[in-house]
Amino acid sequence: MSSKEHPYIKYSPEQFSEEEMKQKSENFYQWADKRRSVRDFSPKEVPLEVMENILMTASTAPSGAHKQPWTFCLISNTSLKSKLRELAEAEEKKSYDGRMSDSWIKDLEPLGTNWEKEFIDIAPWIIVVMKKSYDFDENGKKANNYYVSESVGIAAGFLLMAIHNAGLVALTHTPSPMNFISKALNRPENERPYLLIPVGFPAENTMVPDLSRKSKDDIIEYYP
Numbered sequence: 001m002s003s004k005e006h007p008y009i010k011y012s013p014e015q016f017s018e019e020e021m022k023q024k025s026e027n028f029y030q031w032a033d034k035r036r037s038v039r040d041f042s043p044k045e046v047p048l049e050v051m052e053n054i055l056m057t058a059s060t061a062p063s064g065a066h067k068q069p070w071t072f073c074l075i076s077n078t079s080l081k082s083k084l085r086e087l088a089e090a091e092e093k094k095s096y097d098g099r100m101s102d103s104w105i106k107d108l109e110p111l112g113t114n115w116e117k118e119f120i121d122i123a124p125w126i127i128v129v130m131k132k133s134y135d136f137d138e139n140g141k142k143a144n145n146y147y148v149s150e151s152v153g154i155a156a157g158f159l160l161m162a163i164h165n166a167g168l169v170a171l172t173h174t175p176s177p178m179n180f181i182s183k184a185l186n187r188p189e190n191e192r193p194y195l196l197i198p199v200g201f202p203a204e205n206t207m208v209p210d211l212s213r214k215s216k217d218d219i220i221e222y223y224p
């Protein structure tokens, strides 16, 4: 509880009537359901301020012991993007040409993916989400982080919603293995790449696969 070393502050989140809650939750769901992963980007620029707001939103995610074990690398540099593309494609080519199982390749067919990652060059921004397996305290000593994958996964979810809210699109790209990113971005030893996310506007007349999402009964087990 509140103490001299660890003070508490009053917290009074906004509350709604039952009717308003139903309306708001339904509206939010309908809005969230419009989000789609997009692979074809427009080169149209997006202001830095928008990207910073989006990343600050991601960083509002809960995290183990409030350690916020993440770094977001925000990349617009054209030659760095090209380098990342080249390195990602080299790994992806090996994956598509043999590292991935036949059933995996088959599962990806509806998404129309392949080893080519043109979007890394075209999207105006690339966010690389780094997870910090551990940190350093003010004396440079190793400091623990907790539930790092869970924490960074939640932050990535917030990030995708913030991108959707700004009227932008993204792709959660996971080139594998990802260690080439640490080297290309000169990241410290305590950070590991988690996701590479191109962000921008969709290309004109972008198409997405005609997918549907699981129903209530598919995803909820009730224990009344």
Ligand code: IYR
Pocket (backbone or CB within 6 Å): 092, 108, 111, 113, 114, 115, 173, 174, 175, 176
């Ligand atoms: N990382 C590869 C393959 C890939 C894997 C999954 I699972 C996807 O949902 C989509 C792609 C790629 O990015 O192409």
